[in-house]
Amino acid sequence: MSETPxxxxxxxxxxxxxxxxxxxxxxxxxxxxxxxxxxxDQKEHEQIFxxxxxxxxxxAEIWTNVxxxxxxxxxxxxxxxADVKAIGITNQRETTVLWDKNTxxxxxxxxxxxxxxxxxxxxxxxxxxxxxxxxxxTGLPLASYFAGPKIRWLLDNVEGLRExxxxxxILFGTMDSWVIWNLTGGVNGGHHVTDVTNASRTMLMNLHxxxxxxxxxxxxEIPAAVLPEIRSSAEVYGEAAGGVLAGVPVASALGDQQAxxxxxxxxxxxxxxxxxxxxxxxLMNTGHEPVNSYNGLLTTVGYRIGDQQPVYALxxxxxxxxxxxxxxxxxxxxxxxxxxxxxxxxxxxxxxxxYFVPAFSGLFAPYWRSDARGVIAGLTRYVTKAHIxxxxxxxxxxxxxxxxxxMTKDSGVELTALKVDGGMTxxxxxxQTISDFLDAPVVxxxxxxxTCLGAAYAAGLAVGFWSSTDELRANWRRAAEWTPRMDAAxxxxxxxxxxxxxxxxxxxxDDES
Amino acid sequence: xxxxxQSLERAAAMLRLLAGGERRLGxxxxxxSLGLAKGTAHGILRTLxxxxxxxxxxxxxxxxxxxxxxxxGNSYLDVHELRARALVWTDDLARSSGxxxxxxxxxxxxVLIVHHVFRPDDSRQVLEVGxxxxxxxxALGKVxxxxxxxxxxxxxxxxxxxxxxxxxxxxGDVEGLLDLARARGWAADVEExxxxxxxxxxxxxxxxxxxxxxxxxxxxxxxVCLDGELRPEIxxxxxxxxxxxxxxxxAGRF
Numbered sequence: 001m002s003e004t005p006x007x008x009x010x011x012x013x014x015x016x017x018x019x020x021x022x023x024x025x026x027x028x029x030x031x032x033x034x035x036x037x038x039x040x041d042q043k044e045h046e047q048i049f050x051x052x053x054x055x056x057x058x059x060a061e062i063w064t065n066v067x068x069x070x071x072x073x074x075x076x077x078x079x080x081x082a083d084v085k086a087i088g089i090t091n092q093r094e095t096t097v098l099w100d101k102n103t104x105x106x107x108x109x110x111x112x113x114x115x116x117x118x119x120x121x122x123x124x125x126x127x128x129x130x131x132x133x134x135x136x137x138t139g140l141p142l143a144s145y146f147a148g149p150k151i152r153w154l155l156d157n158v159e160g161l162r163e164x165x166x167x168x169x170i171l172f173g174t175m176d177s178w179v180i181w182n183l184t185g186g187v188n189g190g191h192h193v194t195d196v197t198n199a200s201r202t203m204l205m206n207l208h209x210x211x212x213x214x215x216x217x218x219x220x221e222i223p224a225a226v227l228p229e230i231r232s233s234a235e236v237y238g239e240a241a242g243g244v245l246a247g248v249p250v251a252s253a254l255g256d257q258q259a260x261x262x263x264x265x266x267x268x269x270x271x272x273x274x275x276x277x278x279x280x281x282x283l284m285n286t287g288h289e290p291v292n293s294y295n296g297l298l299t300t301v302g303y304r305i306g307d308q309q310p311v312y313a314l315x316x317x318x319x320x321x322x323x324x325x326x327x328x329x330x331x332x333x334x335x336x337x338x339x340x341x342x343x344x345x346x347x348x349x350x351x352x353x354x355y356f357v358p359a360f361s362g363l364f365a366p367y368w369r370s371d372a373r374g375v376i377a378g379l380t381r382y383v384t385k386a387h388i389x390x391x392x393x394x395x396x397x398x399x400x401x402x403x404x405x406x407m408t409k410d411s412g413v414e415l416t417a418l419k420v421d422g423g424m425t426x427x428x429x430x431x432q433t434i435s436d437f438l439d440a441p442v443v444x445x446x447x448x449x450x451t452c453l454g455a456a457y458a459a460g461l462a463v464g465f466w467s468s469t470d471e472l473r474a475n476w477r478r479a480a481e482w483t484p485r486m487d488a489a490x491x492x493x494x495x496x497x498x499x500x501x502x503x504x505x506x507x508x509x510d511d512e513s
Numbered sequence: 514x515x516x517x518x519q520s521l522e523r524a525a526a527m528l529r530l531l532a533g534g535e536r537r538l539g540x541x542x543x544x545x546s547l548g549l550a551k552g553t554a555h556g557i558l559r560t561l562x563x564x565x566x567x568x569x570x571x572x573x574x575x576x577x578x579x580x581x582x583x584x585x586g587n588s589y590l591d592v593h594e595l596r597a598r599a600l601v602w603t604d605d606l607a608r609s610s611g612x613x614x615x616x617x618x619x620x621x622x623x624v625l626i627v628h629h630v631f632r633p634d635d636s637r638q639v640l641e642v643g644x645x646x647x648x649x650x651x652a653l654g655k656v657x658x659x660x661x662x663x664x665x666x667x668x669x670x671x672x673x674x675x676x677x678x679x680x681x682x683x684x685g686d687v688e689g690l691l692d693l694a695r696a697r698g699w700a701a702d703v704e705e706x707x708x709x710x711x712x713x714x715x716x717x718x719x720x721x722x723x724x725x726x727x728x729x730x731x732x733x734x735x736x737v738c739l740d741g742e743l744r745p746e747i748x749x750x751x752x753x754x755x756x757x758x759x760x761x762x763x764a765g766r767f
Contacts, residue, residue, distance in 0.1 A: 036608055339593035426597040428628075428642050446604045446633055477633040479604055480640055 056109035088459030090259035139299025184238035252458035263454030276424035295406035296366030316403035352387030355501035436486035446477035537575035612732035652714035655700035660724035715755035720763035
């Protein structure tokens with residue numbers, strides 16, 4: 001009935017190498033044609049905190065690390081450039097670097113997406129309209145994450161930079177552009193490009209025509225000369241100029257969350273993935289038209305394969321998920337390891353009436369209330385630390401529910417199943433709870449490294465290593481599936497209680513600052 | 514009053530002495546505080562040091578409490594930690610073997626399934642985390658009984674039910690199978706628990722070489738076996754997976 005299982009696909013080429021330039025580390029993973037991991041290498045880089053709220057990376061260090069992990073992953077796989085058909089790139093989104101075109105030297109540390117130094121600038125850019133001033137064009141609210149205001153800050157604060165930029169001596173890039181430019185030769189003819197997904201996080205690209213928006217550039221006072229060319233997510237940008245992979249085509253770029261969407265093969269409208277890490281990012285494929293959000297979500301580009309029509313996505317993020325478990329471990333000392341949260345929570349049947357809303361730095365999607373702060377509501381003498389542990393896991397599940405509800409309202413598409421990845425998917429109780437609260441199946445794929453896999457998939461499509469998205473879909477394997485077990489009445493009552501607890505977080509800070 | 518062992522009392526007194534504050538003590542401090550001859554004190558300290566309860570600072574030669582004491586306090590490996598560490602490796606085992614993967618630990622008189630990876634075809638499957646499997650007839654159960662003395666005493670005392678005509682129930686025969694499992698480093702179950710189903714499992718060890726669980730594959734007997742024999746590449750894949758998880762838990766290479 002079944003074909004003979006292959007026990008060793010490793011060692012038979014050809015392969016695709018994916019580079020994941022992430023927030024804390026750079027990684028390279030070599031994949032085979034079945035999408036299985038052949039080898040991995042990873043190196044962390046320094047997190048630089050010059051002031052409270054500021055986060056920087058040394059882009060030169062990152063480029064050195066990228067070269068090292070590529071060399072090492074290829075060496076571990078025991079292969080050569082001839083066995084590698086393409087290189088794919090995925091990256092931390094929005095992190096911004098400006099560098100000198102002629103020397104290749106960064107003019108300042110890269111400003112990381114988490115950095116909040118542009119808060120005041122974003123308020124100022126909102127003028128009388130507020131944070132939605134550029135939402136119609138870009139799909140984004142004016143917030144400190146996005147790259148455009150970070151470029152403006154650098155031009156305003158690095159001495160002489162604006163003049164050099166206007167003379168055409170300076171290049172801007174998110175980390176995809178920085179890696180591709182260096183990989184394809186740097187000062188010796190490196191290609192200065194970005195892909196549509198990364199460009200959609202700058203606040204400078206018009207979502208409808210996928211071009212830089214001249215009006216916004218003028219409003220933000222950013223010279224067009226610094227900007228890379230916007231290309232699709234899956235096409236050959238150039239060839240690696242040096243290193244062990246010299247001559248191999250560089251053939252994809254995707255922001256990390258979009259790469260995970262691609263790696264989870266969410267190629268149909270209405271398919272969604274959620275990545276559970278320190279925070280959680282959920283993206284839903286909304287098809288070929290950008291969907292405006294009236295429920296606090298972001299509109300972004302999901303991916304674009306070559307000259308095919310672009311695919312758009314709605315995005316919702318939860319600021320505090322895995323980090324709430326870490327807080328229980330490090331600040332509260334209620335558990336010794338992150339995995340123990342499940343052990344503790346499993347000692348009780350329910351939350352004992354307690355609800356934990358971890359609005360540590362305000363409420364994000366779909367509320368966007370910066371005056372909110374965390375609460376634990378419903379406390380009685382009955383409540384134990386185990387109930388609190390349960391409430392911690394339920395907080396992640398309810399926030400997932402709030403985002404899927406917002407996505408359904410905005411897109412009109414009912415979620416049929418949620419594909420999950422990330423470290424917290426090893427938490428069985430959490431996955432079951434999410435399924436219970438969503439009243440939908442939750443599915444974990446067999447390859448946990450969906451981000452790198454997405455970049456590999458896009459690169460492989462660009463060079464014909466894989467023929468179509470259908471072939472990629474056939475590679476997708478279900479490793480586990482959780483189905484809802486909660487009755488509707490319980491779910492509705494609990495959701496109501498959660499929403500009451502959320503209400504109690506709001507207005508804690510007197511003035512929004 | 515029952516008789517006590519003097520050297521153990523002295524060792525306990527030494528540990529209490531070293532635990533009194535954040536300090537390191539030299540041999541003469543310790544021997545004079547406890548009124549012992551230096552040679553006696555040194556013998557006890559050396560034994561404690563070998564067990565990891567006491568450490569000697571290289572530069573000064575002074576003694577302090579050892580890391581093993583901390584580990585004694587929380588030696589129990591959380592099963593959810595075990596699952597988190599095993600996740601990548603068990604996914605890979607499911608991919609390479611083409612079969613469903615199970616991770617089990619001893620719980621009461623049976624094997625508790627703490628992790629389950631679906632067989633990588635697109636068939637409908639149900640997550641079996643939380644299910645209990647018998648110790649005497651399953652591959653996971655045999656591995657646990659072979660390596661974990663507590664599991665072993667459970668299997669000896671348990672009523673060993675015959676699930677199929679192939680189930681081995683006699684104590685002597687079961688002991689024989691466990692000896693074989695220990696000798697080979699893996700165990701199998703060919704239609705001994707479920708008709709038409711075969712499995713292979715291997716032990717997972719922690720940092721101190723303690724058996725903490727077992728990992729294995731389960732599938733249709735006609736896929737897992739070839740000409741009546743278990744397929745050697747499946748056995749190798751299961752053992753590789755068990756070794757990889759053990760390494761992640763800090764066990765040395767073996």
